[in-house]
Amino acid sequence: MGGTPIPVAVVGGGQAGLSVSHCLRERGIEHVVLERNRVGHEWRERRWDSFCLVTPNWQCKLPGFPYQGDDPDGFMVRDEIIRYLEDYVAFFQPPLIEGVSVTRLRRSADGVFELATSKGEFTAHQVVVATGPYHTPSVPRMAERLPAGVEQIHSSRYRNPEQLPEGAVLVVGTGQSGCQIAEDLHLAGRQVHLAVGSAPRVARFYRGRDCVAWLDDMGYYNKGIDEFDDAGAVRMRVNHYVTGRDGGRDIDLRAFARDGMRLYGRLTGIDGATLDFADDLKVNLDRADAVAEGIKDSIDAHITAQGIEAPVEPRYVPVWEPSEQPEALDLAEAGITSVVWSTGFTRDHRWIEIPAFDGRGYPMHWRGATSTPGLHFLGLPWQHSWGSGRFESVGRDAEFLADHIDASRRMTDVCGALTGAPSELTSALPIG
Secondary structure, eight states, X not given: OOSOOEEEEEEOOSXXXXXXXXXXXXTTOOEEEEESSOTTHHHHHSSOTTOBOSSOGGGOEETTEEOOSSOTTSOOBHHHHHHHHHHHHHHHOOOXXXXXXXXXXXXXXXXXXXXXXXXXXXXXXXXXXXXXXXXXXXXXXXXXXXXXXXXXXXXXXXXOGGGSOSSEXXXXXXXXXXXXXXXXXXXXXXXXXXXXOSOOBOOSXXXXXXXXXXXXXTTTTTOOGGGSTTHHHHHTOOOOBOBOGGGOBOOOHHHHHHTTOEEESOEEEEETTEEEEOSOHHHHHHHHHHHHXXXXXXXXXXXXXXXXOOOOOOOOOOSOOOSOOOOEXXXXXXXXXXXXXXXXXXXXXXXXXSSOBOTTSOBXXXXXXXXXXXXXXXXXXXXXXXXXXXXXXHHHHHHHHHHXXXXXXXXXXXXXXXXXXXXXXGGTSSOO
16 A cells, blocks of 8 residues: 555546546646446447447536437437547547456545556546446346246347347336347247336427427426425436437337237246236336326427427327236246346446445435535436436536545645545556
């Protein structure tokens, strides 16, 4: 642990870590960014072949590097997202070190942070944890009860329909990933069985514009978490399902069912080749539609209040209703040979040996700043607003944290503590 502590260590080189690096550089604050893999790893290795953003390209606003392509209303596909991040690195050349894992973070008695990495140890006065929320793929323990001959993969390992064995596919979960993977398989002609959860949906377009554009104008992406009475519950909300595929469109599970996809309620149990489902399919479909129509109500009210001229559009009419709600399914009879678990991720902050988490393991913070002086988080969903963690607002969160870090540094200087660091950070790091 010898050597002078560096001013700021940023753990994670995704869009969050790169954004705060840019902001720190603008303020003249020396720092280092440590990335376990390489820039764009999450997009490159944990997204399927047809993956694309569900928010328009114009919402890509990394600090100093907004989207400048010729399709602002389009939706970048996976390789374009990776290139956007790589171009960002080339644009401002952050002090980035790839291929380094941080295995332990703790704070010494004198307030200095000690970081153990796969390439050695060093110290820092302040730390930004920018590793995001999606660490470990989450698969329910009931998966262990499936027959050995059934192929199982988590959504993070799904790439395309061809990787799965011939036969029908069960997709479990209807968040953004589950719905888009189910559509990907459906469009490829595969027989899909879909266990429908409680995630809400949103229309892609309404009254002449993308719903994201309307919501942006209405300030939804800027509304702070502290403006909600139930902030804790808001942070746990799942995102609305929709797609940017082929220029963007709704994801209508009822239309999928009309066209041959088999829908069920939530998966509740597995007994060998028999699957059990809750009888909540209709409830889940109705609630998802209600959320989408409620968003349209808000857009209508905004249009009226602002006197905006916009085309009138008929409201959604369900194209399919479940005549029954199957509560059981035999895998063999249905010809199901594979299961895609679109059941999300869990956070893994075990490497952080600092009491900065609540009883659920969620970082306790205000806009990324914790009660532990010098420890910060960035890139969390609803860190401050709906857009936090996304390309749309991660830059604003980074600006706030960078100002906070700068103020903390200046305060420390005023109090007489030493906060200097060598101009060449690599000389203070045991990382080549």
